[in-house]
Amino acid sequence: MRLPRFAPPRLRRPFAAVVTGVLAVAAAGCDSTPAAQPQPIRIGMIANTAGPLQAPGYELRDGFQLYLDTHGGQLGGHPAQLIVEDEGYQSSVSVASATKLLEQDRVSALTGIINGGDVTAVLPLVNQHKVPLVGALGRPELSDVSYVWHTNLLSVEPGIAMAPFVRQKVKGTVYAIGPDFQSGRDEVRGFVETFTRLGGKLANPGGRAVFAPFPNTTDYRPYLKAIADSGADAIFCFFDAQNAIYFVQQYAKSEVAGLPIYASGFVTEPGSLATQGDAAAGIYNALNYSPDLDNAANREFVAAWNAAYPGRVPTSIVMASYDAAAVLDRAIAAAGVNPTPQEINAAIAGLGQLSSPRGPWQFAKDTHAPIQKWYLRQVRRDGRTLSNIVVSELATLGG
Incomplete structure (x- = not known):
């Protein structure tokens, strides 16, 4: 191979x-x-x-x-x-x-x-x-x-860590989306359950997150059109690797490109970010590690x-x-x-x-599973490259 x-x-x-x-x-x-x-x-x-x-x-x-x-x-x-x-x-x-x-x-x-x-x-x-x-x-x-x-x-934790920050930043509704496999459902569920418990409202029809078939979804334009039709004020998502590249690149060319994205940190990890390029700039994400710690x-x-x-x-x-x-x-x-x-x-x-x-x-x-700190990161330009820059600590989870 x-x-x-x-x-x-x-x-x-x-x-x-x-x-x-x-x-x-x-x-x-x-x-x-x-x-x-x-x-x-x-x-x-x-x-x-x-x-x-x-x-x-x-x-x-x-x-x-x-x-x-x-x-x-x-x-x-x-x-x-x-x-x-x-x-x-x-x-x-x-x-x-x-x-x-x-x-x-x-x-x-x-x-x-x-x-x-x-x-x-x-x-x-x-x-x-x-x-x-x-x-x-x-x-x-x-x-x-x-x-x-x-x-x-634990797969629910990136969403749990990010939800209070999104609740504070977004005054309207959030559209939640991810891939339809165990980790994808868990990552999005962690956000949805915590966000709604804090009083946040989803833009998804029926208040239920949307999941794209995995691993073969490459065209996210129908999903991005659904986000536009929902009237959402922001997006929360989890994708990884190639699916994260497809979603972010297509988002940047869609009618919802002006909506802020809040995400699990796997969406903009370096292997994906190198290809996503400027389409990923500004994305806030939550993860337990960043190389600039x-x-x-x-x-x-x-x-x-x-x-x-x-x-x-x-x-x-x-x-x-x-x-x-x-x-x-x-x-x-x-x-x-x-x-x-x-x-x-x-x-x-x-x-x-x-x-x-x-x-x-x-x-x-x-x-x-680990008792550990979680960090808020944002995709920002660091010299000539885009990086996930640590903005602040979010929470300690696992205890």
Whole structure:
């Protein structure tokens, strides 16, 4: 498979065979190896390798890889092997990938996963095998998180964080729209429920958000015409990657181009923003990370990223995948020599506060998702380029 143009030359290799560390004979079993010696450890990643979510799929991989490259190719003192399998656009693909990783590759942990619905789909396998899933993007709320941890966010949170600001700024009605898959429905629901609870009113007919078919919608002109017909005073949206590019570019050429857009931060992440260009200028968005955050961990992270992947801007997905590796590093080290997946899972529960490029955070006991700050960003010109500039803090969510 040919990698997209934004991948640096040194990464032109098969997506499903990303390997870090030493694949020693001991990985297959070697009776002469002392039991006390740290053995190679396998981590399985599920991420999109093609299609409209390919870009965040590569960000998941590259964020995790950056941590390994800057930590001697090891996790918890063990040579680490990262095995990447496709997430696809049907849950059956994710389940097949998880089955391979758990039963054939016998990984000690899973990570990645872009669509929150796929987290739900693989959960029975995770619980059956008692292997921790340290996800690095969003997911829905779950009733059983015994073996589920997430280093990025719950999918409802970007909308929850943004809603009070929109309620303050917009005196009229807001039209809410997103893609019709689990994460899209969750992201928009978080906004709608919070915004209406605060007294805000939707312009959507019947007060119900609109969802475009995913992943194949490329023409948003009918939806933009519906926004115009609704008389909305502003738009709230969540889209990601290629769909975000289509929506923002078509919005800028539509009759609603004068309406302000408030969004989940994924709408204007750097991979999309580079193509959206001036069409995205002025968009306010909410996210848990921005590369211009001023803290020591972020400065070190951004410098390492820029050295490894010049020309690419680190995103919240990159950051959270980097943090997923950091979580596993600390947990594996704390779990003892050659720990079982169950011992690694127990060690994650005891990690406490973690240092991160986003700032300090920790897992909430009830959700196993981060307690963290959320930031208001706006797309503004920074020199000759457009960037998501942090305007202020919005809230701390997750506690």
